[in-house]
Amino acid sequence: MRLGVLDIGSNSANLRIADLCPGEEPALVRSVKSAVRLAEATDRHGVIGRPAVDRLIAAVREAAAASASAGVDELVPLATSALRDAANRDDVAAEVRAATGVALGFLTGEQEARLTFLAVRRWYGWSAGPLLLADIGGGSMELAYGTGQQPEIALSLPLGAGRLTRHHLPGPPPVRRRKRKALRAHVVSVLDEATPEIIERPPPxxxxxxxxxxxxxxxxxxxxxxxxxxxxxxxxxxxxLLGWIPRLAKLSDEERAELRGVKSSRAHQILAGAIVAESVMDVLGVERLDVCPWALREGIFLHRLDALAAGRPAGPPFEAVEDVAAVPAPVPIRPDRRMPLARVPHPAGTSPAG
Structure with missing residues (x-):
């Protein structure tokens, strides 16, 4: 089957289309990326502004058209922290559906961590032993630890690079040392409270x-x-990383964007990202992280592929979390008459955990 996954994040909407065949890894067919810049358009009350909503509608419309032209059998459109945590999330999602016919779904941060862990485990295999996973997004950071295919611990923390930049480093560079120290102290305090269970486990x-x-x-x-x-x-x-943090603090966004590997769209938040990355490595006692090319979207592909191989319908990739409804199976919808799409709906009247 041909599956499309539309992942709407803080900065961009990423569509990945892949062919799924039991016994083989997902075969990428096409990818489409559109800038939505939801995080930077979110005000201090958590409301996403009009220009970003218009960009989001255009991106979803483009993804639906690309999926149709590629002959996609199912489309899974989901939004992560930037939209999930927005004060006007439901209004935005309703407007997107009215304009495009696509019903956006929401995963909790913990569910994101579990799907990403699944992808990482499949990439490295059982020889990797106990795995520790860290993923820094725009609005949140996910952590997971486990010895099996599913993590024993899965966490989502409000330590996204975009969120921390808006709240702690809002001014233009240079960023003074005291501000960097204050941000690092905040990050470490959140990690100290959230990660004792990981620290107590055998080292990964x-x-x-x-x-x-x-x-x-x-x-x-x-x-x-x-x-x-x-x-x-x-x-x-x-x-x-420790050597780069003070250097990044001195540079403007334009100067950061000229550095090796730094994209202009993320230059403004790369300092906060570096501080979070160094802090989590320090708190968890990790001196080196391997960077895996597979993440959330691949985890969704693999979950659907497992269902195909087992001959069962697509369903939630994890058990229901206490007080949070598990994500239901995709339900067919039709943004246009050329292709059947699927959605990951959010149950009415419930609120996902961030």
């Missing part, structure tokens, strides 16, 4: 990072490009 055999933030930090610190060859070794050392 492999510590892994996913996300654009970690990938760009690894490139900044000297790792090779892996887009054309995802099997190349890519890692991030804490020692290298």
């Amino acid at each position: 055999v492999r510590s892994v990072a996913t996300s654009k933030t970690f990938t760009q930090l690894a490139r900044l610190c000297g790792a090779p490009k892996t887009k054309k060859n995802p099997y190349r070794d890519c890692h991030l050392d804490r020692r290298d």
Whole structure:
């Protein structure tokens, strides 16, 4: 079958289309990326502004058209922290559906962590032993630890690079040392409260990072490009990261965007991302992170592929979390008459955990 996953994040809407065949890895057919910049358009009350809503509608419309032209059998459109946590989330989602016919779904942060862990486990295999996962997004950071296919611990923390930039580093560079220290102290305090259960577990055999933030930090610190060859070794050392943080603090967004691996769209939040990355490595006692090319979207592909291989309908990839409804199975909808799409709906009257 041909599956499309539309992942709407803080900065962009990413569509990945892949062919799924039991016994084989997902085969990428096409990808489409559109800038939505939801995080920067969110005010201090958590309301996403009109221009960003218009960009989101255009991006979803483009993704639906691309899916139709590619002959997609199912489309899973989901929004992560930037829209999930917005004060006007339901109004925005309703407007997107009215304009495009696509009903956006929402995963909790913990569910994101579980799907991403599934992708990482499949990438590295059982020889990786106990795995530690860290993923820094725009609005949240996910952590997971486990010895099996599913993590024993899955956490989502409000430590996204975009969120921390807006709340703690809102002014233009240079960023003074006291502000960097204050942000790091905040990050460490959140981690100290949230991660004792991970710290008490046996040390991971492999510590892994996913996300654009970690990938760009690894490139900044000297790792090779892996887009054309995802099997190349890519890692991030804490020692290298410590050396870059004061340098990034002195540079403007334009100067940061000229650095190795740093995209202009993420230059404004790369300092906060570096501080979070170094802090989580320090708190969890990790000196090196391997950067995995598979993450959330691949986890969704793999979940659907497992259902195909087992001959069962697509369903929620995890057990229901206490007080939070598990994500239902995709339900067919038709943004246009050319293709059947599927959605991951959010149950009416419930609120997902961030």
